[in-house]
Amino acid sequence: MLLYAAIILMMLGLYGILTQRNIIKIIISLNILEIGLNIFIISIGFVNGGVAPIFTGQNNLGSIGFVDPLPQALVLTAIVIGVGTTALGLALAKKIYAKYGTFEIDDMKGAE
Amino acid sequence: MSAVLLIAIPILAAFISIIVKKWSPYMLLFVSFGLVILLGYLPFEIITIGGFSAPYGISLVVDNYSYTALYVVNVLFFLVAIINVCNYKKLGTILLVSLAGLNGLMLTGDLFNLFVFLEISGISAYIITTTNKKPLATFNYLVAGTVGSILYLLGLIILYNMFGTLNMQDMAVRIAASGATDIEVALPFLLMFIGIGVEAKLLPFNSWVKGILGHSNKLTGPMIAGVYAAASLFVFGRLLTEVFVISDTFMLIISVILAFSILAGEAMAYSSTKVREILLFSSIAQAGIAVLIFVSGFTGYAVLFISLNGFSKVVLFLIINHATEVVGSDEVIDLKGLFVNNKLVGASFTATVLSLLGLPLFAGFFVKMGILSQLFSSGDYVFPAIILLSSVVEGVYFVKLLTKLWYKEDNLPQVKFELPLVYLVVVISLLLVVFGLYFEPLHEQALVLVNHVKGVIL
Numbered sequence: 001m002l003l004y005a006a007i008i009l010m011m012l013g014l015y016g017i018l019t020q021r022n023i024i025k026i027i028i029s030l031n032i033l034e035i036g037l038n039i040f041i042i043s044i045g046f047v048n049g050g051v052a053p054i055f056t057g058q059n060n061l062g063s064i065g066f067v068d069p070l071p072q073a074l075v076l077t078a079i080v081i082g083v084g085t086t087a088l089g090l091a092l093a094k095k096i097y098a099k100y101g102t103f104e105i106d107d108m109k110g111a112e
Numbered sequence: 113m114s115a116v117l118l119i120a121i122p123i124l125a126a127f128i129s130i131i132v133k134k135w136s137p138y139m140l141l142f143v144s145f146g147l148v149i150l151l152g153y154l155p156f157e158i159i160t161i162g163g164f165s166a167p168y169g170i171s172l173v174v175d176n177y178s179y180t181a182l183y184v185v186n187v188l189f190f191l192v193a194i195i196n197v198c199n200y201k202k203l204g205t206i207l208l209v210s211l212a213g214l215n216g217l218m219l220t221g222d223l224f225n226l227f228v229f230l231e232i233s234g235i236s237a238y239i240i241t242t243t244n245k246k247p248l249a250t251f252n253y254l255v256a257g258t259v260g261s262i263l264y265l266l267g268l269i270i271l272y273n274m275f276g277t278l279n280m281q282d283m284a285v286r287i288a289a290s291g292a293t294d295i296e297v298a299l300p301f302l303l304m305f306i307g308i309g310v311e312a313k314l315l316p317f318n319s320w321v322k323g324i325l326g327h328s329n330k331l332t333g334p335m336i337a338g339v340y341a342a343a344s345l346f347v348f349g350r351l352l353t354e355v356f357v358i359s360d361t362f363m364l365i366i367s368v369i370l371a372f373s374i375l376a377g378e379a380m381a382y383s384s385t386k387v388r389e390i391l392l393f394s395s396i397a398q399a400g401i402a403v404l405i406f407v408s409g410f411t412g413y414a415v416l417f418i419s420l421n422g423f424s425k426v427v428l429f430l431i432i433n434h435a436t437e438v439v440g441s442d443e444v445i446d447l448k449g450l451f452v453n454n455k456l457v458g459a460s461f462t463a464t465v466l467s468l469l470g471l472p473l474f475a476g477f478f479v480k481m482g483i484l485s486q487l488f489s490s491g492d493y494v495f496p497a498i499i500l501l502s503s504v505v506e507g508v509y510f511v512k513l514l515t516k517l518w519y520k521e522d523n524l525p526q527v528k529f530e531l532p533l534v535y536l537v538v539v540i541s542l543l544l545v546v547f548g549l550y551f552e553p554l555h556e557q558a559l560v561l562v563n564h565v566k567g568v569i570l
Contacts, residue, residue, distance in 0.1 A: 014259075017259060023251065026255060030255060030258055030259070033259070034262060037262055040269065041269050044269055070278075077224075081228070081231045084235055085235065088238055089258075092242070092250055092251045095242075095247040100248075105248070108248065
């Protein structure tokens with residue numbers, strides 16, 4: 001179920017990037033795409049009825065399944081990178097606004 | 113010396129250069145020159161980070177392939193840095209970060225680690241291209257690059273779910289052992305191919321190139337078209353030769369993309385009237401040819417091709433972008449007669465272009481000849497036809513460009529080239545001529561690389 005939600009989010013993000021003509025909306029679509037991907041990665045490591053992958057006296061008996069910890073570590077890295085990209089995109093959006101006075105790509109005069 | 117230092121030293125220097133801003137340009141020069149020297153003392157080994165053995169931890173691979181790639185990228189980076197360091201003092205920190213990212217791309221043996229370095233070098237590339245003063249073009253580059261790396265990550269995660277590993281060599285072994293059908297692995301491979309294809313400028317994914325390189329300056333032109341192009345193509349080679357299983361379906365898709373990329377790139381370069389656009393469209397076609405050679409399995413020649421292409425593009429973009437900055441336009445008509453007063457620079461430009469075309473007496477000839485004879489002897493006639501056709505078109509527009517640039521008339525553009533730039537382009541073009549006459553070392557290197565790759569696969 002989580003998998004389908006993730007794929008729907010990714011498709012929404014991709015649709016937004018392809019159709020929107022507003023800088024801020026494109027950045028938001030990019031974020032939706034990233035979040036969809038992150039949920040997708042998390043869902044890969046999901047185990048039904050699993051517990052957090054931490055060794056304690058209670059749950060290292062072997063009878064309880066751990067969820068896969070690696071996708072969670074990957075997502076942590078991917079989130080950080082996503083934040084960096086978003087910050088850079090917003091900084092560029094500010095520069096674009098200072099230069100053209102608008103966020104709409106179609107209204108920008110002299111831009112190629 | 114450990115290969116970890118190739119990544120650690122530039123990152124450390126970048127942090128220090130934030131604290132002491134004035135030092136950053138000198139630090140950049142010192143570090144990039146130091147790394148070129150240190151590369152000479154790099155032993156061939158596989159380094160495991162943090163003491164976790166290969167499939168579990170991240171491994172850095174130093175072999176013949178990555179060693180050659182590191183040398184090419186670091187030398188090119190140093191050359192571009194030394195020409196530009198005075199004009200772009202603020203960018204010292206970013207260039208150090210990008211050097212770390214590029215070295216990481218060459219070294220890493222882990223697919224997710226590759227994604228991280230792809231993003232590090234990508235984000236620094238976006239910041240470097242802001243010096244073009246075209247924020248909208250940079251924004252397009254950012255969106256294209258980010259979507260590309262997201263697709264790469266998606267493909268990577270699907271592969272992880274199927275085979276349970278992220279290590280490149282382990283992945284190749286497990287794919288072979290699992291007996292997965294071609295169709296099953298074609299989707300993740302295609303997603304990863306698209307992801308790297310964005311950075312490598314293959315045709316359907318390269319809408320950003322015109323905005324970036326069409327308005328490039330003396331830093332961004334050589335950096336993106338030379339250093340970054342070489343690095344992303346080396347990454348492509350690593351994935352295509354060591355990880356991907358190229359099945360018939362996947363091969364068909366790739367062949368169409370590459371043929372389209374090469375022919376359309378050459379056609380657009382032919383129809384263009386701006387010098388920078390001619391160069392950038394030609395580099396799209398060259399990227400297509402490089403990937404095509406990798407797909408055909410001639411790694412040694414592909415590496416030589418990428419290296420020569422990287423050096424040539426640095427020379428061409430440096431000369432043209434300097435002239436464009438002085439004249440204020442990059443139309444061929446405005447630059448007419450550029451080399452009449454700058455004969456030395458003109459001679460270097462001409463030699464580099466002729467080497468790029470693959471004429472005899474230049475280094476490019478040996479490489480192109482080798483590729484074509486290998487392809488013919490393997491019984492393939494479509495790829496050689498594409499390469500030959502592209503060479504003919506390339507020849508027509510480059511010779512047209514050269515005659516315009518050498519054309520003598522009254523109203524000559526007044527362009528003076530600085531001494532370091534002249535020195536650099538003359539030395540590189542001389543080397544292209546020298547290696548064109550004396551190509552034994554190149555030949556040996558190509559054979560070494562071919563044997564190396566065979567050793568890994570068997």
